[in-house]
Amino acid sequence: MRRPPVFPASILTVALVAGLSGMTSPAVAADGAPVINEFSASTTGTDVEYVELLAAPATDLSGVRVLEIEGDAGGSVPAFGVVDEVISFAAPDASGRSLATLAANALENGTISLLLITGTIPAAGSDIDANDDGVIDDGLGFSVVDAVAVNDGGAGDLTYGGVALGVSYDGLPFAPGAASRIPDGTDTDLVGDWVRNDFDLAGIPGNAGTLVAGEAANTPGAANSLTAPPVGPPAGEAGCELEVVTIGSVQGSGALSPVAGSTVRIEGTVVGDFQAAGGFGGYYLQDAGDGDSATSDGIFVSAPTGTDVAVGAIVNVAGPVSESGSGGAAVELTRIDAADVEVCATGAALPDAVPLTLPASTEQREAVESMYVTLPQSLTVLEYFEYGRYGTIDVGLDRQMTPTAVFSPGSAEATALAQRNLAERITIDDGRSAQNPDPAIHPNGEAFTLENTFRGGDLVTNATGVLDYRSDTWAIQPTEGADYASVNARTATPDVGGDLTVSSFNVLNYFTTLTGPDARGANDEAEFERQQAKIVAALAEIDADVFGLIEIENNGTALAALTTALNDHLHGDVYDYIETGPIGTDVITTALIYKPASVTPVGNFALMAQDKDARWLDDYNRPGLTQTFADADGGKVTVVVNHLKSKGSDCNAVGDPDTGDGAGNCNITRTQAAAALSDWLATDPTGQGAGHELIIGDLNSYDKEAPIAELLAGGFTDLLAQYQGENAYSYVFDGQLGYLDYALAGPALAGDVTGAAAWHINADEPSLIDYDMSFKAPAQDALFAPDPYRSSDHDPVIVGLDLTPPDTIPPTLTVTADPAFLFPPNGKTRTVTLTVDAADERGEVTVRLLSAAASGNKKAIVRQLTDRSFSVKAVVGAKYTFTYEAKDAAGNTATATDTVSVEPTPRRLLAYICQIVERTAGSICR
Known part of the structure; x- marks a missing residue:
């Protein structure tokens, strides 16, 4: 066989791109079968021990083992033929090497045999020579593929199955502690195949050794060599004429590179160039592959300075291998930090984009990490919360439901849906690392504008680029625009029927206080005007007779300011508000505005608070603002506006942590509040007749969670479920749909309801078009219109009513x-x-x-x-x-x-x- 070139231990070499001149094939055994290529059992100091196999690069070694067989005759009872160690091996790298690194003293220092076997694997401690005659017993079920032994010359010692390297086998008066086949893979079944390794560890980094003529260097995982260091190009030097490893050997078949920390040389075609300012400071190379579908043929090259490359260039790169991620995470991005780069050619055709179809497991994604891929399916836009700041959207097979909006928290069904949602989605990034980039890039590859926008539920097909893993996220870094179709167009206000409408509206921290420690919402007057304009436009379009407001500043003046702004927009005193002053302990609260021409408040408002029921914790839930209204015919509805404790912040102080069942933080707190609210309303707190309540607002619970179950058990009807069905939603979180915003009708009111719906003006819209000007470039600030869209992050819920007038006719x-x-x-x-x-x-x-x-x-x-x-x-x-x-x-x-x-x-x-x-x-x- 051809003897391969000899390189330093820090350089792993194998052909990268088929057909490139000057490249050689990886070293393999003469007959193509695996062989024991190098071993070390005894060295100076603490033993450095390993066994290295050499095989064809794609060889499956899962059924291969090396057995260490005892051969010493010493001791009161000889242990001839006993299996002292069973050694397994990972798949070979691109050079055909598979290294098993062993603990010190794993291999004995005396007479041992190393048998490379296939077939039935004996357990450690078993005896393969029961009669101690030096011959392996028949019928054990395994075949010896290769073998080598060391005999230290002890009287009566036995070796098994192959050449034995004994005292003076090479003229030196002691048995070898380690040996290498020279050249790699030489297998003539003679002791001349083997050269003893330097006992003083020459070749092992950090050890000078005492290598002399007739000895080999210690080169675990690298080409065997008679010199230390091995002769070859300097580590980290690139060159189009130099031998390279396959990118697949660097990536490996697992989550992390098997050669992380080593310096490698690769060569491939640039399939994605993201060196420009605001990008990733590097590019992606892809080679012709190693024939192993489990190993990726692409890799990211970090090159923030130095040689500029372009897509289609063939580039030779040398540098250390590292992992980029969250630091020791199970999945990270394998990269090469370019120490030296040489451009070998330009204008090469790109490889065909590899189809990546969903659902896809982590292993399936790992297998094409940093490769040129395409998403051929028509995928639905799921998530866009970070689109404005980071340029990312998530797409999936179909719109996804929050598991606890469909199944009970902690159930097997909810867990399975969460896992399926992950497998059926992927991120499309924009190839930039800068925040709030200008312009934002639409999935179709063009600049995002108010005319070229998108909504959740729209379709993206044939997204093409490089698959990478950053910020714990699998994402396509596009190299071209995708096919885009708008299928979820904006709609008019839902027709819910009735002659009276009630709506909830989350005003997303509408604060007239713009500075100070408790200020939220708008940062300055300009943002406040934008925020107010959008909220007012939405309220005016909905035109409800009663609005329940959530997340308005609890200062007693914000409500008046918003009511005035709405009336100014409508050119008249159309709305009034229920004057409550500051209520509750939070900086935000609940509020009510209404049309005096349509309804009249009856009696005083009432508050669900902790003084009514100890289960309602004032420091966690906003007051349940309750007011009865009568229409012109005297029909009555009691509107109850709520904002229960959020899932996001903890309730550890009251022993209510996130249990991991999907319901989030504070589930017990919300459940107790819901039970208290139901019981309190049954007492008719406004004195206008129990059962006529309409509970609205943000209950911070999906509809299969315990708080909602409490209200349903109290006789209330979930109107979104009744009129919109199982897939109703008012909110998108992490790309999953559900509703936290409710309309729940009491038993005496349910018959008066004519319809209910969420108006999707917020949940389906990218936040890039909202009022907030934080971090945005001027061009992004300009992506604003004083319309209802993205006036909040929650959709308003609208309910139609035909209230039954009071009964004045005698029987x-x-x-x-x-x-x-x-x-x-x-x-x-x-x-x-x-x-x-x-x-x-x-x-x-x-x-x-x-x-x-x-x-x-x-x-x-x-x-x-x-x-x-x-x-x-x-x-x-x-x-x-x-x-x-x-x-x-x-x-x-x-x-x-x-x-x-x-x-x-x-x-x-x-x-x-x-x-x-x-x-x-x-x-x-x-």
Whole structure:
């Protein structure tokens, strides 16, 4: 076989790009089978021990082991043939080497045999020579592929299966502690294949050694050499004529490079150039590959200064290998810090972009890290929160739901959905490391403008560039624009029906106080004007009769300022507000504004607070502002505006941490608050009738979480779930949909609801178009319009109502006695039965007897038998009068009376009969 060039131990060499002149192939064994290429068992000082195999670069070594076999005859009981060590190996690198580094004293210093085997692997401590005859027993199930032994000359010592390097085998009067095949892979089954290594560690970095003629250097993981250091080009020198390693051997098949810390030389085509100012200070090289689909053929070259390259250049690079990431993370970006660069050619055709399809595991992404890839699927825009600042968007197979908006926190289903969401998404970056870059780049590759914008749910296809891993994120660094389709266009205000609308609106820290330690929201007057303009535009467009506001400054004046601004926009005193002054302990609070022309506040407002129920913690939840409103017909709704404790900050002080089930921080705090709110509302705190409540606001809980379960158990109806279904949303967090903003109707109000919907003016819009001017370049500040879009980060929820007016109509009531008269007047006791018919157009009616009276004869007596039957006496002239009352649910009443008289003569009887007939058949008695 050809003897490979000899290089320093710090240089790993193998061909990189097929067809480039001056390149050589990696060293392999003569017959292509794996061989033991170098070993070390005994050295000066603490033993440096290892076994190195040499094989074809893509050889699968998972079924290969090296057995250390005991051969010493010393001791009271010889241990011939005992397996002292079983050594496994990783896949070979691009040079065909696989190194197993061993602990000191793993290999014995006496007589040992090293057997390279395949097949059944014996356990350590087993005996492969039961009769101690120096021959491996039959039937053990393994085959010896290669073997080498050391015999220290002890009397009766045995070796197994291959050449034995004994005392003076090479003329030196002691057995070798280590040896190398010279040249690499030489295998003639003779001791001449092997040259003992320098016992004093020549070749091992940091050791001068005492290498003399006839000895080899110690070169674990590198080409075997008779010199120390090995002869070759200086470490870190690039050159188009010099041998290189494959990029795949540098990347390795695992998460981290197997040669991190070593200096390597590679060569490849520039598939992505990000050297320019604001970029990554480097470029991506890709070679023709090593034939192993598990190893990436691309790598990032960090070259913030020095040779400028361009896409399509063929570049030879030498430098140390390192990992860029979060410092010891499971996944990091493998890179080469360019120490020397030589451009070998320019204008080369790029390799075909490798299709990367979702879902993709971490291992699948690792296999194409830093390679030229394309995302051929039509992918949905998921996340864009960091688009303005970092230029990133996330895309996935379809819009993704927050797991606890679909399944119970901590459930197997929620966990599985979270994992599936990760596998089915990826980031598209902009190839720049600078924050708030100008211009922002649209996924289609053009500059982002108010006319060339995008929304969550839109589609991106054929995104093409380099896949890398930065800031714990797998991202495509685009080298061209993608195909983009707008499929989630802006819509008009949802039609929720009804003749009255109520809306929640999160005003995202609307503060009139612009400075000071508690100031939030706008940083200055210019930002405040922009913020206010967007909020006002949205409120005016929604045109609700009642707005519940969340995240407004708790200073008693911000609410008045916003109401004034809205009225100025509408050119009239259209809205008024419920004057509460500062309420609660937080710097933000809840508030109510309303149209006096549509509704009238009834009674005083009430506050759900800790003084009503100890489960409601004032220092964590904003007050539940509660006010009853009546429409022009007197119909009533009690609006309850809430903002429960967020998931983001902890509640450790009250023993309520994030348990990791997906519900976030403070889940118990919110759950107890929801239970307290439900119980309090059942007491009718505004005195206008329990059950007519509409709970709105930010409950900071997704709909499968415990706080919402508490409210549903209290009889409230989740209107977004009812009218929008399982995939309703008002908020996007980490690219996942769900709703934290609610409209929950009490049992007496649910029938008056005509519709409910979230208006997606915020959650689907990139924050780049909001009012905030922090960090933005002037061109980005100009991406502003005084319209409703991105006026907040939460979507408003709108509810339509047809309120049932108060019931002022009394029920109908008729009372009929049987018999209608009594004859003959014989003084006997008779029974009179009353039929009472009562009805009301709104439901149930209660009926009661007001009186049963006797008159006309002092002997007339009436006695009640049941609610509808009475005992009377048939005495001459007696008259019995029965009066009933009917009452409906609203308290309206009606009364009705019927009488029974005792007739003294037949003439009177005939007259009475005529009256009855006249009522039914007309006048026939006159």
